[in-house]
Amino acid sequence: MRAADFRSVADAIAADIAAGRLRPGERLPPQRDFAYARGIAVSTASRVYAELARRGLTTGEVGRGTYVRSEPGRAGRLQPEPPPAAVDLQRTHSRLPEQEAVLAETLAALARGGAEIGFSQYGPAGTPRAQAVAAGFLARAEYAPRPGDILFTGNGRQALAAALAALAAPGERIGCEPLTYPAVRGIAARLGITLVPVAMDAEGMCPDALLQAHRTAPLSGVYIQPTLQNPLGVTMGPARRADLAGLLDRTGLTAIEDAVYGFLAETRPLASLAPDRTILIDSLSKRVMPALTVGLIAAPPHLIDRLAASVRQGAWTALGLSLAAGMHWMAGGSAAALVAAKRRDATDRQAIARAALADLRVVGDPHAYHLWLELPETWRAEAYAAAALRQGIALLPASAFAVNPGYAPNAVRLALAAPAREDLGDALRRLRRLASAGDDQVVE
Numbered sequence: 295m296r297a298a299d300f301r302s303v304a305d306a307i308a309a310d311i312a313a314g315r316l317r318p319g320e321r322l323p324p325q326r327d328f329a330y331a332r333g334i335a336v337s338t339a340s341r342v343y344a345e346l347a348r349r350g351l352t353t354g355e356v357g358r359g360t361y362v363r364s365e366p367g368r369a370g371r372l373q374p375e376p377p378p379a380a381v382d383l384q385r386t387h388s389r390l391p392e393q394e395a396v397l398a399e400t401l402a403a404l405a406r407g408g409a410e411i412g413f414s415q416y417g418p419a420g421t422p423r424a425q426a427v428a429a430g431f432l433a434r435a436e437y438a439p440r441p442g443d444i445l446f447t448g449n450g451r452q453a454l455a456a457a458l459a460a461l462a463a464p465g466e467r468i469g470c471e472p473l474t475y476p477a478v479r480g481i482a483a484r485l486g487i488t489l490v491p492v493a494m495d496a497e498g499m500c501p502d503a504l505l506q507a508h509r510t511a512p513l514s515g516v517y518i519q520p521t522l523q524n525p526l527g528v529t530m531g532p533a534r535r536a537d538l539a540g541l542l543d544r545t546g547l548t549a550i551e552d553a554v555y556g557f558l559a560e561t562r563p564l565a566s567l568a569p570d571r572t573i574l575i576d577s578l579s580k581r582v583m584p585a586l587t588v589g590l591i592a593a594p595p596h597l598i599d600r601l602a603a604s605v606r607q608g609a610w611t612a613l614g615l616s617l618a619a620g621m622h623w624m625a626g627g628s629a630a631a632l633v634a635a636k637r638r639d640a641t642d643r644q645a646i647a648r649a650a651l652a653d654l655r656v657v658g659d660p661h662a663y664h665l666w667l668e669l670p671e672t673w674r675a676e677a678y679a680a681a682a683l684r685q686g687i688a689l690l691p692a693s694a695f696a697v698n699p700g701y702a703p704n705a706v707r708l709a710l711a712a713p714a715r716e717d718l719g720d721a722l723r724r725l726r727r728l729a730s731a732g733d734d735q736v737v738e
Contacts, residue, residue, distance in 0.1 A: 299338075300334075300338050300341040300342045300345060301345060303332060303334065303338070303342045304342045304345040304346055304349070307322075307342070307346055307351070308346070308349065308351055311351055311362055316362050317362065318362050318363065318676065318677070318680055319361055319362060319674060319676055319677035319680060320361065320362045321359050321360065321361050321674075322343070322352065322359065322360045322361070322362070324359065325339040325340055325343055326339070328342070328343075343360055346360075347360075350363065351363060353675075353676055353691075353693035353696075353702050354701060354702060358674065358704060361674055361676055361677070362676075363676055363693065380683065380686050380687060380688040381686060381687045381688065381713050381717055381718075381720075381721040382688055382709070382712040382713060383687060383688060383689040383708050383709050383710070383712075383713070383721065384688045384689060384690055384709055385709055385711070385712050386524070386555075386580065386663045386664055386709045386710075386711045386712075387579065387580065387583075387584050387711055387712060388580070388636055388639060388640070388663060388711035388712070389583075389711075389712065390632065390635055390636065390639060392631070392632060392635055393582070393583050393632065396582070396583075396623070396628045396631075396632065397583065397585070397586065399628075400586075400619050400622050400623065400628065401619075403622055404615070404618055404619065404622065416446070416611065416612065416613075416614055416617060417602070417606070417611065418445045418446060418447070418601070418602040418605040418606060418611055419442075419444070419445055419446070419602065420444075420445075420446045420612065420617050421617075422441065423621070424444075424446065424617055424620075424621050425441040425442060425444040426441040427621050427624050427625045428441075428444045428446070428590055428620075428621075428624060429441040429443075429444050429592075430624075431624040431625075431629065432444075432574070432576065432590065432592055434562075434563075435562070436562055436566045437562065437563050437565060437566035439565070439574070439592040440595075442595070442598070443592055443593055443594070443595055443598060444590065444591065444592055445590075445591040445593065445598070445601055445602055445605060446588055446589065446590065446591070446611070446612040446617055446620075447588070447589035447590075447591065447605055447610045447611065447612055448587075448588070448589060448610055448611070448612050448613065448616065449577055449579055449584075449587050449588070449589045450552075450554050450575060450576065450577030450579060450580075450587075450589045451477050451481070451589070452589050452605075452608065452610035453575040453576075453577065453589035453590065453591050453610075454477070454478060454481060454517075454550065454552065454575055455481045455485070455608055455610060456591065456601060456604040456605045456608055456610050457550045457573045457575060457591065457593075457601065457604070458478075458481060458482060458485055458487060458515075458517070458550065459485055459604045459607070459608060460573075460597065460600045460601045460603075460604040461514050461515035461548055461550070461573075462485070462487045462514035462515060463486075463514075464485065464486030464487065465486060465487075465488070466487060466488070466514040467487070467488045467489075467490050467511060467512070467513050467514060468482065468487055468488070468489055468490065468513060468514055468515050468516065468517055468550075469489075469490045469491075469492045469499075469504055469507050469508070469513045469515070469516040469517070470489050470490070470491065470492065470516065470517040470518070470697060471491070471492065471494050471498070471499055471518065471519065471523065471697075472491035472492070472493065472494065472696065472697050472698065472701065473494075473525055473526060473692065473695040473696055473697070473703075474489075474517070474519070474524070474525075474695060474697060475519065475524045475525075475552065475695075476690075476694050476695055478517055479697065487514075489517075489697045490507050490513065490697075491697040491698055491701075492504050492507050492516070494523075494526075494528075496528060497528060497529075497530050497531055497534045498518070498519070498520060498523055498528050498529070498530045498534065499516075499518055499530075499538065501534075501537045501538050501540075501541045504516060504538070504541060504547075505541060505545070508545055508547060513547060515547060515548045515549065515550060516547055516548075516549050516550070517549075517550045517552065518538075518549055518550065518551060518552065518564070519551075519552045519555070520535060520538075520551060520561070520563075520564050521553065521555060521556040521558075521559055521561045522555040522556070522558055522559055522659050522661065522662040524555065524664065524695075524707075525664060525666055525690075525692075525695045525707035526657060526658065526666050527657065527658025527659045527662040527664055527665055527666060528657075528658070528659065529559060529561060529659050530561075530564075532562065535562065535564055535567055536567060538564065538567075538568075539564060539567035539568035539571075539572075540568075542568045542571035542572065543568055543570075543571060546571070547571065548571050548572070548573060548597070549564060549568065549571060549572045549573070550572075550573050550575060551563060551564045551565055551572050551573065551574045551575070552575055553574055553575065553576045554575070554576060554577050554579075554580055555580065555662065555663070556576070557580070557581050557633045557636070557637075558636065558637055558640050558661045558662060558663065559659065559661045559662075565592065569594060570594045570596070571594070572594070573591065573592070573593045573594070573597065573601070574591070574592040574593070575589065575590065575591055575592075576589070576590040576592075577589045577590065578590075578620050578623065578624075578629065580663075581629055581632060581633055581636070582623050582628070582629050582632055586615070586616055586619045587616060587620070588612045588616045588617055588619075588620035589610075589612065591605075636663075637661065639711075640661055640662060640663045640710070640711070641660060641661060642715070643663065643710040643711070643715065643718060644658075644660045644661070644662070644665065644710065645660075646710075646715060646718055646719050646722070647665055647708065647710055647718070647722055648660075648665075650719055650722035650723045650725075650726060651667065651722055651725070651726050652726075653726075654667060654668075654670075654726060654729055655667070655668040656668070663709065663710050663711040664707055664708060664709045664710060664711075665707075665708050665710065666705055666706075666707055666708075667705060667706050667707075667708055667725075667729075668703070668704065668705045669704050669705060669706065669729060670729060670730075670732070671704075672731075672732030673704070673729060673732060674704060675691035675692050675693065675702065675703075675704050675705055675706055676691050676693060678691070678706060678728070678729070679691040679706055681728060682706075682725060682728060685724060685728065687721050687724065687725060689706050689707065689708055689709075689725075690706060690707050690709075691705075691706050692704070692705045692706065692707075694707075695707065708722070708725075
C-alpha cells in the first residue's frame with residue numbers, strides 16, 4: 295500500500311464509527327495487530343491512528359491503548375455545554391447567594407451615575423481611572439503593575455487570545471502544559487498557532503523541559519498556569535517560580551501567566567519575578583460573575599502597543615457597561631468580599647469531594663474549585679464520562695485537556711463550583727459507586 299493511502303484506511307474506520315459499527319469507548323487493536331489484519335505496514339498503521347486522533351475520533355490513554363471517543367469531533371474543539379438537566383461538574387463558575395445582591399446593587403449604582411459609563415466602545419486601555427483601579431486591584435505583596443501597563447478585554451478568554459496573537463504568528467509555536475485549559479487549544483487552532491506540550495511534575499511545568507523544547511525548535515512564548523493549574527490543580531512553589539523566571543530572563547522567552555484562578559490562593563505571581571518577560575492575564579468572571587465581566591491584561595511596557603493592537607484587531611475590547619461594572623466592583627470592595635466568600639466555599643466543597651470520594655485517588659490543591667480523579671483500572675476515562683452522563687452527571691475526561699490528542703491519562707476532571715452543595719455531595723457519591731462498579735458491571 296502506498297504511504298498516502300493511510301487516509302483511505304482512516305476514512306474506513308471513520309465510517310465504521312459514524313455508522314455505529316465501532317461504538318464509543320471501544321478499543322482499537324494494537325497498531326501491530328491492526329497492520330497485520332489490514333495487510334499494511336506498521337508505519338502506515340501508526341499514521342492511520344494519528345489521523346484518527348487528529349480528527350478527534352479516538353483518544354489514546356497512556357499504557358491502555360486507543361479508544362473511540364464518546365463524542366467524536368475535531369480534536370481541540372471546545373467542549374459542549376452540559377445538558378440542562380445534568381449535575382454540572384464541567385464548569386468552574388461558582389454562584390453564591392451574595393452574587394445576586396452584588397449585581398442588583400451594581401446596576402442600581404450605574405443607573406444613578408450613568409454619565410460616567412459612557413456606554414461607548416472604549417479603546418483597549420479603557421480610561422486612566424479604570425487603569426488605576428485595576429492596577430490597585432491586581433497589586434499584592436511584591437507585585438504592583440503600573441496603571442499604564444493595564445489593558446482591558448471583554449473576558450479572560452479574549453485576554454488570552456489577544457496575548458497569543460501578539461506573541462505568535464500563524465505557524466509559530468507556543469509552549470504549554472501537556473494537560474491544559476481546553477479553550478487555549480481552540481484559540482490556538484483558530485490563530486494557526488502550534489501548541490507544544492512541555493513536561494510537568496507535581497509542581498507544574500518543568501523549566502528544563504521548557505528549555506529543551508525551545509532548543510529543539512524556537513518557541514514564540516509559553517502559556518502557563520502557575521497557581522491552581524487547570525485541570526490538575528497543582529501550584530508552583532517559590533523555588534520553581536524563581537527557576538522559571540530565571541529561564542525566561544536567560545532565553546528572552548515571554549510567558550503568558552494565566553492568573554484566573556489565582557484569587558483562590560495566596561501566591562506570588564510569576565510576573566513579579568520576571569516583570570519584563572511576563573504577560574499576566576486575569577478576569578472577573580471567576581472572582582465575581584460571568585454574566586457581566588471584564589478581562590485584564592498586565593504587561594511589560596515594551597509589549598503594550600503590540601497587545602493593544604491585538605485587542606483591537608480581534609474586536610476584543612471591553613464594552614463600556616462591563617468596564618464600569620468592573621471598576622465598581624474593584625474599587626468598591628464587592629470583588630474583594632466575593633473573593634473571601636469564594637475561598638471559603640471552595641475549601642468547603644473540596645472537603646465534601648474528598649469525603650465523598652474516599653478510597654479513590656484524587657489530585658489537586660484543597661483551595662481549588664476543581665480536582666483530578668484518577669480512575670481505577672476497571673474503567674477508561676471516556677467510557678466513565680459517558681456512563682456518568684447517562685446517570686445525569688456531566689464531567690470532562692482527560693482527553694478534553696490533552697494538547698496531544700494521542701496522550702491522555704486515565705482520569706477525569708471534576709468541577710466543584712456549580713451545583714448546590716447537597717447535589718454536589720450526592721453526585722460525587724454516585725461517581726464513587728460508579729468507579730467501584732467497573733465498566734463491565736454497569737447495567738444500563
